[in-house]
Amino acid sequence: MAVGRQTLRPKKRININEPDIAKEEKSAVLSVLKSKVFTSSSTHGGPNVQELERRLKKYIGTKYAVAVNSGTSALYCALAAATIGPNVEVALPSFTFVATANVLMALGARPLFVDINRDDYTISAEDLESRLSYSKRVKAVIPVHLYGYPAKMAEIIQISRDHDAKVIEDAAQSIGSTYNSKQTGSLGDCGCFSFYAAKVVMSGEGGAVVTKDDEMYERLIAIRNHGMTSPYMTRLLGLNFRMPEIEAAIAAVQIQKIPKLLKIRLRNASILRDELQNQPGIILPPVDGERKNNYYLFTISVAKRRDKLQKFLEMRGIDARVFYPLPVHKNPFYLENGFDKVSLPNTDWAAAHVLSLPVHPGLSEEEMKVIANEVKRGVRQIVIT
Numbered sequence: 001m002a003v004g005r006q007t008l009r010p011k012k013r014i015n016i017n018e019p020d021i022a023k024e025e026k027s028a029v030l031s032v033l034k035s036k037v038f039t040s041s042s043t044h045g046g047p048n049v050q051e052l053e054r055r056l057k058k059y060i061g062t063k064y065a066v067a068v069n070s071g072t073s074a075l076y077c078a079l080a081a082a083t084i085g086p087n088v089e090v091a092l093p094s095f096t097f098v099a100t101a102n103v104l105m106a107l108g109a110r111p112l113f114v115d116i117n118r119d120d121y122t123i124s125a126e127d128l129e130s131r132l133s134y135s136k137r138v139k140a141v142i143p144v145h146l147y148g149y150p151a152k153m154a155e156i157i158q159i160s161r162d163h164d165a166k167v168i169e170d171a172a173q174s175i176g177s178t179y180n181s182k183q184t185g186s187l188g189d190c191g192c193f194s195f196y197a198a199k200v201v202m203s204g205e206g207g208a209v210v211t212k213d214d215e216m217y218e219r220l221i222a223i224r225n226h227g228m229t230s231p232y233m234t235r236l237l238g239l240n241f242r243m244p245e246i247e248a249a250i251a252a253v254q255i256q257k258i259p260k261l262l263k264i265r266l267r268n269a270s271i272l273r274d275e276l277q278n279q280p281g282i283i284l285p286p287v288d289g290e291r292k293n294n295y296y297l298f299t300i301s302v303a304k305r306r307d308k309l310q311k312f313l314e315m316r317g318i319d320a321r322v323f324y325p326l327p328v329h330k331n332p333f334y335l336e337n338g339f340d341k342v343s344l345p346n347t348d349w350a351a352a353h354v355l356s357l358p359v360h361p362g363l364s365e366e367e368m369k370v371i372a373n374e375v376k377r378g379v380r381q382i383v384i385t
């Protein structure tokens with residue numbers, strides 16, 4: 001057994017995600033340093049911000065892209081541009097990163113938490129419809145394309161339209177994922193991306209909103225810059241959400257690499273799928289002809305003793321992670337703010353069973369096989385005993 005363990009253990013620790021940084025990113029950063037233009041407070045931002053926006057809107061297929069300084073800022077600006085504020089409810093899953101809900105609390109709006117589908121971890125159209133029928137105050141719906149897997153957008157958009165609610169996509173994790181061949185982020189009224197260091201496209205911190213809507217765009221560029229519609233003329237409430245030039249330069253390079261990055265992620269995910277498909281005790285991420293995953297993560301569900309399996313992998317140098325162990329509404333801040341009676345059984349189930357495995361483009365085929373073998377060994381020793 002000890003020999004087997006030695007041969008299977010990765011030579012170096014395998015992180016859950018790692019930025020892909022090459023000479024293009026380095027020279028883009030150097031160019032900004034040389035130019036001494038680090039930011040711009042003008043309405044349209046600095047040259048790198050504008051170049052990033054040009055590349056992003058072309059890639060996503062929307063009329064506009066507005067770069068901001070985080071995914072959280074992207075969500076905040078999109079919701080503010082959709083006039084979300086006090087006395088308004090917004091429907092969203094509780095099985096997401098807390099940012100999706102925090103921006104609503106910051107705007108004074110009330111989250112309406114909706115359950116997820118057990119098979120894809122995204123917002124349940126049935127539960128959305130039933131909860132919307134009890135509320136007249138819902139003005140927006142935020143589907144989250146969790147782990148990179150697109151939510152069921154046709155149903156969600158239809159239900160939202162029926163209730164006169166805007167659709168703001170949380171595409172923080174799903175750049176490059178498609179739904180019926182259309183990019184996530186381009187399907188609703190607005191799409192929000194994150195360029196946080198662990199994401200598929202990264203700039204350390206950063207984000208962007210995409211939209212086809214002229215009015216939304218005008219509001220977005222004002223909101224990211226203190227609500228100014230011309231120099232020192234504030235017409236609506238905004239703050240400083242501007243993206244710095246160094247970050248924009250890095251993200252602009254990364255956008256060009258998306259096809260290459262996604263190809264390696266898909267190859268790595270396919271290795272895990274092939275190796276693990278007949279393994280009892282775990283369920284692999286869904287596959288569906290109309291929904292294409294960017295494989296930001298490869299998230300399995302584990303029948304039992306998930307945390308022990310995670311520890312087993314951790315001890316073998318494999319950084320498997322639980323996103324997210326606590327649904328948003330069960331965080332102390334939300335319990336204290338009146339969400340303690342919310343009941344979301346599929347969300348609770350997912351929080352107790354999911355485990356994300358690394359598939360980032362820095363991993364070789366050999367490393368993917370090591371991960372698959374260790375998962376199999378762990379599942380046999382821990383889960384199906």
Ligand SMILES: Cc1ncc(COP(=O)(O)O)c(C=O)c1O
Nearest residue numbers: 070071072097099172194195196
């Ligand atoms: C689903 C989701 N929404 C929102 C965010 C917020 O993005 P950021 O960390 O760039 O503010 C993240 C990422 O961290 C995320 O994963």
